[in-house]
Amino acid sequence: METLEIKNKTKTKQRLMTGAQAVVQSLIEEGAKLMFGYPGGAIMPVYDALYDFEDKIEHVLTRHEQGAAHAAQGYARATGKVGVCMATSGPGATNLITGIADAQIDSTPLVCITGQVASHLLGTDAFQETDVIGISMPVTKWNFQVTKAEEIPMAIAKAFYIAKSGKPGPVLIDITKDAQLGELDFDYKRFTGMRSYVTNPELDKSKVEQAAELINQAKKPFVLFGQGIILSEAEQEFKAFIEKSGIPSACTILGLSALPSDHYLHVGMLGMHGNYAPNKLTNECDLLIAVGMRFDDRVTGDLAQYAKQAKVIHFDIDPSEIDKNVKTDVAVIADAKESLKLLTELVDTKTYKDWLHQFKLLAREEYKEVINEELNPSTEIMSMGEVIHQINELSDENNIIVTDVGQHQMMACRYAKFKETRSMITSGGLGTMGFCLPAAIGAKMGKPNSQVIAIMGDGGFQMTIQELGTILQCKTPVKMVVLNNEFLGMVRQWQELFFDKRYASTHMINPDFQTIVKGYGITTKKVNQRNDLQGAITDMLAHEGSYFLEVMVGKENNVFPMIPTGSAVSDIRLK
Amino acid sequence: MNDKRFKLSVFTENMPGILNRVTIIFTRRKINIESLSVQESEVKGVSKFKIVIHTNEAQIIKITKQLEKQVDVLKAYYHSESDMLLQDLAVSKIAQNSIN
Numbered sequence: 001m002e003t004l005e006i007k008n009k010t011k012t013k014q015r016l017m018t019g020a021q022a023v024v025q026s027l028i029e030e031g032a033k034l035m036f037g038y039p040g041g042a043i044m045p046v047y048d049a050l051y052d053f054e055d056k057i058e059h060v061l062t063r064h065e066q067g068a069a070h071a072a073q074g075y076a077r078a079t080g081k082v083g084v085c086m087a088t089s090g091p092g093a094t095n096l097i098t099g100i101a102d103a104q105i106d107s108t109p110l111v112c113i114t115g116q117v118a119s120h121l122l123g124t125d126a127f128q129e130t131d132v133i134g135i136s137m138p139v140t141k142w143n144f145q146v147t148k149a150e151e152i153p154m155a156i157a158k159a160f161y162i163a164k165s166g167k168p169g170p171v172l173i174d175i176t177k178d179a180q181l182g183e184l185d186f187d188y189k190r191f192t193g194m195r196s197y198v199t200n201p202e203l204d205k206s207k208v209e210q211a212a213e214l215i216n217q218a219k220k221p222f223v224l225f226g227q228g229i230i231l232s233e234a235e236q237e238f239k240a241f242i243e244k245s246g247i248p249s250a251c252t253i254l255g256l257s258a259l260p261s262d263h264y265l266h267v268g269m270l271g272m273h274g275n276y277a278p279n280k281l282t283n284e285c286d287l288l289i290a291v292g293m294r295f296d297d298r299v300t301g302d303l304a305q306y307a308k309q310a311k312v313i314h315f316d317i318d319p320s321e322i323d324k325n326v327k328t329d330v331a332v333i334a335d336a337k338e339s340l341k342l343l344t345e346l347v348d349t350k351t352y353k354d355w356l357h358q359f360k361l362l363a364r365e366e367y368k369e370v371i372n373e374e375l376n377p378s379t380e381i382m383s384m385g386e387v388i389h390q391i392n393e394l395s396d397e398n399n400i401i402v403t404d405v406g407q408h409q410m411m412a413c414r415y416a417k418f419k420e421t422r423s424m425i426t427s428g429g430l431g432t433m434g435f436c437l438p439a440a441i442g443a444k445m446g447k448p449n450s451q452v453i454a455i456m457g458d459g460g461f462q463m464t465i466q467e468l469g470t471i472l473q474c475k476t477p478v479k480m481v482v483l484n485n486e487f488l489g490m491v492r493q494w495q496e497l498f499f500d501k502r503y504a505s506t507h508m509i510n511p512d513f514q515t516i517v518k519g520y521g522i523t524t525k526k527v528n529q530r531n532d533l534q535g536a537i538t539d540m541l542a543h544e545g546s547y548f549l550e551v552m553v554g555k556e557n558n559v560f561p562m563i564p565t566g567s568a569v570s571d572i573r574l575k
Numbered sequence: 576m577n578d579k580r581f582k583l584s585v586f587t588e589n590m591p592g593i594l595n596r597v598t599i600i601f602t603r604r605k606i607n608i609e610s611l612s613v614q615e616s617e618v619k620g621v622s623k624f625k626i627v628i629h630t631n632e633a634q635i636i637k638i639t640k641q642l643e644k645q646v647d648v649l650k651a652y653y654h655s656e657s658d659m660l661l662q663d664l665a666v667s668k669i670a671q672n673s674i675n
Contacts, residue, residue: 133592138599142646145591162646196588196649320640 015187019149020045020180023113024053026156029188032084032111034075034445036060036068036438040088041128043115045180060445060474063466065092067438069099070464073108074442077425078400078450080233082163083442086113090128093174094135098432100170101139105429106254107231109168111159112136118178119147132174141169149182153189161191165199167318168231201317203334205342210330211313212346214287218311220355221247222278222285224270224299227254227428228292228316234337235259235421238291241344246351248359250278252293254428257418267359271299272563273410276370276572277362279563282307283570284358288326291315292336295325296429305568315339369574370560375415381554382530384411384483387537391453391481392417394537399423400443400452404436404460407489410559412455423450434463440478441470451479451541458484458510468520471546479540480522480548485555486510493558517548524548578629580609580656585624585642586616586649593647597624600641606630621649 017025023046027035037059039047050059062068065087072083083103087096093114103110117126133145142162146155152175159171193199215221229238235258242249242259248267251258259266268275270282279301282288288310293299300306303325314321314328315336322331332339374385388411391399397419403409403426418424425443427435440454461482471478492506517524523543525536533551540547563572587593594613601608609627616623630638635653642651 134595137592137595138603143592194646197646318644320637320644322640324637324640 015185016183017186018045018049018180019146019152019175019182019184020049022149022152022184022186023156023175023180024049024057025186026153026188027084028053028056029190030082030156030160032057032082034058034060035084035086036062036071036075036442037086038062038065038068038088038092040092040115042089042117042177043086043092043113043180045177046086046113046115046175060441060470062438062441063469064464065095066098066434067441067464067467067470069096069110069112070102070432070435070438071442071445071467071470072110072112073099073103073106073435074402074425074439075446076103076108076110076442077439078422078443079446080422081446082109082111082160084111084113088115088128089117089132090130092128093132094130097135097139098430100136100172102427102430102432102435103170104139104141106427107168107227108170109163110170111156111163112170112172114172114174115180116145116174116176119176120178122147122176132172136172139170140172143172143174146173146175146179149179149184152179152184153186154191157189157191158194161193162197166197200335201319201333203338203342204332207330207332208339208342209346211289211315211332212343214311214313214330215245215247215289215343216348218287220285220352221245221287221289222281222310223247223249224252224288224290224293225249225255225258226252226291226293227258228336229255229258230421232292232317232336234292234335234340237337237340237344239263241340241347244344244349245347246349247289248352248356250275252296252299252428253413253426255293256413256424257421260419261417268363269413271296272301273414273559273561275363275414276366276561276574277359279561279569279572280362281358283309283568285310288312289315290326291340292317294321297325300325301563301567301569301571305570366561366574374411380530381557382527382533382551383557384408384553385415386530387481387483387533387551387553388412388415388455390533390537394534395451395453395541398450400425400447400450402426402436402440402443402452402454404456405431405433406457406460407485407493407557407559408455408457408483410490411483433460436460437464437467437480438470440480441467441474441476444476444478445474453479453481455481455483457489458482458486458508458513459488461513462510465516468517468522471522472520475545477545479543480546481540482513482548482550483553484510484513484550485553485557487555489557490559492556496556496558497564513548513550522546522548524550526550526552528552577631579631580627580629581635582654582656583624583626583628583635583639583642583651584654585626585651587622587624587645588647588649589615589620589622590647593622596645596647597626597642600638601626601628604634604638606634606638
């Protein structure tokens with residue numbers, strides 16, 4: 001009896017801790033091993049607590065809070081785990097917002113922790129006070145302000161649960177300084193659910209039966225797949241479904257790598273700069289089967305002229321996506337892993353030889369008109385496509401490609417080859433320039449055995465160029481490729497095509513990137529002519545540490561094919 | 576414009592910030608809230624919002640789904656003006672009968 005009492009006392013004593021310690025302990029309880037952040041006044045107690053747990057949870061000091069958010073995104077996208085980032089109040093918190101908004105629109109699970117002024121100062125315009133709960137509300141899946149130490153374990157448990165479950169997204173927990181300094185009796189329980197939030201809607205089997213019936217009757221069915229396949233870890237189930245049903249399948253930008261690029265039923269990428277065949281034939285199929293995608297306007301072009309001839313089946317976990325942009329005939333609201341499994345059982349084994357041949361004919365036309373010249377230019381001027389092509393040729397299959405936003409992004413999406421799932425990380429929905437460099441750092445830290453190649457333009461690289469400092473400090477062996485055209489290329493392309501070549505504020509006078517990168521102790525190489533390209537890429541891939549490769553590409557090259565804004569998908573232009 | 580008057584009934588957890596989360600859905604789409612009232616529902620801890628807006632049928636369906644998508648929203652319903660009138664009439668008839 002006496003012994004038991006002593007034991008209990010010891011246990012109770014061990015649990016007594018500060019709010020700041022509880023933050024760190026809660027992150028450890030959730031399995032977080034890595035986090036990205038930047039310290040400041042209102043979050044200092046948590047940083048002080050982290051100092052005692054350096055062996056259990058590694059904190060990566062980025063050079064800007066936006067970098068911390070994007071790095072957490074890169075980590076989450078590469079690993080499938082929740083990314084964690086942390087910042088102080090006021091400017092620290094507002095600097096996270098771009099990354100949070102990016103994670104919200106691309107369904108990336110993040111837990112963001114911000115410091116806040118002491119609770120008695122809330123609403124007084126105190127030093128570095130900003131209403132981050134109000135500011136982040138439109139771009140978070142959920143957020144919560146903690147003002148008492150004892151609320152911390154529950155708030156963080158709930159944050160991880162909400163971020164990861166259902167359709168994933170970013171969650172922000174704002175913790176006042178007095179809550180960090182206060183004491184609590186720590187008792188951690190994983191969060192298991194709440195009455196107002198359905199994470200995984202129950203599968204309505206009759207809907208899957210209706211879908212299977214439409215699929216079995218279709219003459220020209222066409223599958224569109226998105227990131228939902230990756231998020232629900234349904235890659236195998238998806239492959240089994242298309243292989244049994246024999247249906248040609250095209251991906252969205254975020255669906256890239258869910259199915260290997262060279263799969264015989266993979267007919268390319270949809271959208272504004274996607275492939276010719278899938279865009280054209282969207283308006284010729286008799287049945288569209290959308291799986292884990294949300295009919296973004298960059299995919300659909302003019303909705304009034306989008307697949308009007310076809311019936312539509314939509315598989316999605318989020319009920320609000322159904323009929324949001326495209327009216328569906330059958331909606332299956334469930335986790336794709338579960339619904340695809342049942343669907344595969346119900347569909348007939350088929351092949352669509354003639355229908356697939358139509359895709360091949362158009363693919364050949366695209367190759368002749370666009371791809372051949374892009375990958376094998378007839379001029380001395382180097383193209384972005386040929387750089388990507390050389391990277392494909394020279395690297396092994398264990399690559400993760402991370403891109404920034406713009407022309408180089410579209411080129412990477414079009415020409416990079418993917419084998420493994422989660423091997424493409426790009427800012428799809430928000431189109432955030434500056435995403436790439438920090439996201440690549442996060443991806444490399446999450447997947448240290450993968451070759452992580454960051455592909456950027458000269459514009460986007462300079463938006464988060466400060467993260468070279470993170471690479472220097474952490475010795476992160478990221479391979480960086482800047483495709484330098486001395487222009488904000490995508491905007492310039494639009495100025496050329498739609499604004500009478502009035503190049504307003506798109507020409508860039510750049511610094512000597514070689515000198516800058518050398519200053520960070522990173523091996524660099526600049527390629528001005530084609531003869532040096534192959535050797536430089538080989539060197540970069542073989543190099544053990546981080547490597548910076550700058551390739552001077554054509555200043556006024558364009559990305560084609562292209563669906564002009566407001567046009568039908570079938571009006572996609574080859575030139 | 577084919578805008579009509581709609582009433583929304585939204586049931587949420589009673590917690591700080593929920594009013595903001597609900598109104599953001601309308602602000603983002605530049606929809607003016609004609610009237611709004613919030614009170615505790617029959618269930619303790621559950622708030623009931625009554626919101627009146629002008630919009631079209633397609634939009635109100637999407638808005639209702641967006642409201643339900645919020646983590647702390649339990650349920651959202653919309654009613655068109657004809658539904659609302661019908662309810663009013665039913666109530667007043669009973670009142671007259673009881674007087675006679």
